[in-house]
Amino acid sequence: MPFEFIKTKIPEVILIKPKVFGDERGFFMETYKKEDFENAGIKGEFVQDNHSKSSYGVLRGLHFQKEPYAQAKIVRCIRGVIYDVAVDLRRDSPTFGKWVGVVLSEFNKHELYIPRGFAHGFCVLSDTAEVVYKVDNKYAPECECGVIWNDEDIGIEWPVDKPNLSDKDKQWHTLKELDEMDELF
Template identity: 45%
Template sequence: MKFLETAIAGVKVIEPRLFGDSRGYFFEAYRKDLFAGAGIDARFIQDNESFSTGGVLRGLHYQIPPYTQAKLVRVVSGRVLDVVVDIRLGSPTFGKHVAIELSGESKRQLFLPRGMAHGFAVLSPEAVFVYKCDNFYCPASERCIRFDDPALGIDWRLPPETVKLSPRDRRGVLFKDAELFEEY
């Protein structure tokens, strides 16, 4: 397994080692000792899966304390642009983002520590997205930042007028109005 640093401290791309032959493939998606050796010591307690059609954009979501979440995300099938925004007050990369393409073909994963807003845009006709969380989902603690906030300058690689959003994501707030917290 390779653990690659990104422009945001704590956000890592994980490239698993694939073993394949004419029958198919095998890889370890998570192994506690290797992750700990790369500085990832999250204790995952919830797994989630979502299916989305092309053009769907989910996010930018996060939870406020005490329900903040670290996540390990990957795509089982299809392709997505995964975006992580650093919302940790005091962080040197506060307000910055990284965008990484994840796909069922590449098997790449992305780890995001607590204190990140997260979203993804489906670039293929459909996608299955799975992720592990180190804290439970709490609807009362969930917040959403607008995907198209000009202050963030995220290129989602989808025409904004064709993006498919949930009603909750349509009600997202601008980054300047987001409820943030000391997590750094």
């Protein structure tokens, strides 16, 4: 099998380690194979690919889309290094409000599967980073939402003290506020 699938401390969030075939000429690897991913419990039809480029210290997140346009994601970093985070927003989940963070890089070539019902964010640890990810639902701006990156109740241990944030990412609500506004899953 060209992939190793590893459940994280939140079992629905899965670290994916592709098998890399490399020599002095470079490398080859499969990044997605529907049958293998479905056998590992990653089901869904991925309908859109996204690509972003950011500089050191940029933090993007914590983003999610509300129903009916919630999205699952398969995230990988193709240039540089990022710290990638998923936060469980499913009210009935035993891991509600908990988070998982992993390093994704051009060097380790790992991927992270983040199911629907989670917020996603990352911060850049290298001079620049390029991130690509597949989503299983289209982008719908009217359903876009987010959780503030430094929510004390979540307690994410970001490896950057003073991140570079967009104006929008500076203004998201806390998890508690979103829950009170009935904006969660």
